[in-house]
Structures are given as structure tokens and as C-alpha cells.
Amino acid sequence: MAADTTGGTVRRRDRPSKGALREERILDATRRLVTERSMADITIDDIAAAAGISRTSFYFYFPTKQAVLAALMEQVWERFGQTHGWFASSGPTRADLLDQLRRVAEMWQENSKVLACAMPGGFAVGYRPLEEFVGRAKQRFVDGLAEKIRRDRAAGLAPEGVDAAVLARMVAVVRDHRISEITDLPEEQREGALDELATVVLRMIY
Incomplete structure (x- = not known):
């Protein structure tokens, strides 16, 4: 990183955390799935697979499908x-x-x-x-x-x-x-x- 005039460092612009990106992937996956079939027919496994994460990881971000919705x-x-x-x-x-x-x-x-x-x-x-x-x-x-x-x-x-x-x-x-x-x-x-x-x-x- 480039040094600033006070001897510190210039911070890069904050980027979304991995957690925030993963949460957004879950939302995007659910949004896509719900255009294909009803929410009642979509399982948490379906959402996790579409988001490219495990079922366990899904529960780290959302407790239920309703919470995603x-x-x-x-x-x-x-x-x-x-x-x-x-x-x-x-x-x-x-x-x-x-x-x-x-x-x-x-x-x-x-x-x-x-x-x-x-x-x-x-x-x-x-x-x-x-x-x-x-x-x-x-x-x-x-x-x-x-x-x-x-x-x-x-x-x-x-x-x-x-x-x-x-x-x-x-x-x-x-x-x-x-x-x-x-x-x-x-x-x-x-x-x-x-x-x-x-x-x-x-x-x-x-």
C-alpha cells in the first residue's frame, strides 16, 4: 500500500466481506429459483446448491426459507x-x-x-x-x-x-x-x- 504523509498507510476502498457476498448469492439463487417454481416447492438444499454453498453454510446466514424471502x-x-x-x-x-x-x-x-x-x-x-x-x-x-x-x-x-x-x-x-x-x-x-x-x-x- 502507498504510504501517507503521516507515516501510516492509505487504506483501500472497503470491499464487501466474503460473508456479505455469500449472503447475496443466497438471495440471488432464491430469486432465480422462485421464478421457476413456487417457494413451497423449493427446499433449502435447492437454494444452497444454486448458491454454491453447503446446507450448513446456509443456516449460518438464514434460519429458514421465510427469512430469505x-x-x-x-x-x-x-x-x-x-x-x-x-x-x-x-x-x-x-x-x-x-x-x-x-x-x-x-x-x-x-x-x-x-x-x-x-x-x-x-x-x-x-x-x-x-x-x-x-x-x-x-x-x-x-x-x-x-x-x-x-x-x-x-x-x-x-x-x-x-x-x-x-x-x-x-x-x-x-x-x-x-x-x-x-x-x-x-x-x-x-x-x-x-x-x-x-x-x-x-x-x-x-
Whole structure:
């Protein structure tokens, strides 16, 4: 290493540890496997083999398959949080809303198999840590939208009416249900469906 002016050494940029890389391999392997068959049909041996590690090594990083799924969900929901740019705008700003919906739909499609595990009837139902995490992630959307509704109402840009938090939850239910349907549509139909969804959301709020 090159010496610094104080007689010490210049540290190289930190690299991911072997443990972090191995954990990421487990997540990547599970993500690939779940696109091929259901999580219920995937064994820990399957995940370990796909990640190139032993079953014993798997348990060093994750106690269960559900824990792996929870880690995958966390990555997905963090990305979802990055799509919430519309919340910072003032008023309807349809173009910003449509951009947000488009990005959400793209992410939903990319991660549909993982997200399906947390849906009613999915593999992760009953796994409390994951259910609690999904609940917090959804609440983040509701809180962000509710704050926008209150701000726009105070500015005279949106009419008074249903409590902002209640309205935000209603919008979330409509959005999530329709987005999951849109990702199953032929590609040429998705933009029109997203435009319709934007119209519904704006009419609910404004």
C-alpha cells in the first residue's frame, strides 16, 4: 500500500466481506429459483446448491426459507420507496403520478414471484416477521400519500372530505390491486391501463 504523509498507510476502498457476498448469492439463487417454481416447492438444499454453498453454510446466514424471502422483500420494498417522488409535488401533477405508477408496475413485474409470496394465500402468510415488515412498508406509502393530501387540502388544491389517512389507504388498495393486474396485460395495453389508473387515483383525491 502507498504510504501517507503521516507515516501510516492509505487504506483501500472497503470491499464487501466474503460473508456479505455469500449472503447475496443466497438471495440471488432464491430469486432465480422462485421464478421457476413456487417457494413451497423449493427446499433449502435447492437454494444452497444454486448458491454454491453447503446446507450448513446456509443456516449460518438464514434460519429458514421465510427469512430469505423477508430479505428479498426488504430489497424490493426499498426500491418501491424510491418511486414515491409524486408525494413531494403540489396538486394533481398527473405526469409525476403516471411516472410513479409506471415505475411501480415495472418493479412489480420484475419481482412478481417474490411479491406473490406475501399476498393472501402466499407462501409467507403466517410468518410474522415478514407480515410485519410488509405492513410497515405499505404504511410508508399510506403515510406519504396522506401527508400530500393534507398539504394539498391546506393549499386549496384538493377538496376536503374523507380523512386523509383513510383515503390514502383506499387509494393504496385500488393501486395495488390494479397494478398486479396490469403486469399481466400484454405490453401494448399497459400504458393505457396505467393512464386509466392515474385518472382513478386523481379523481379519488381531487
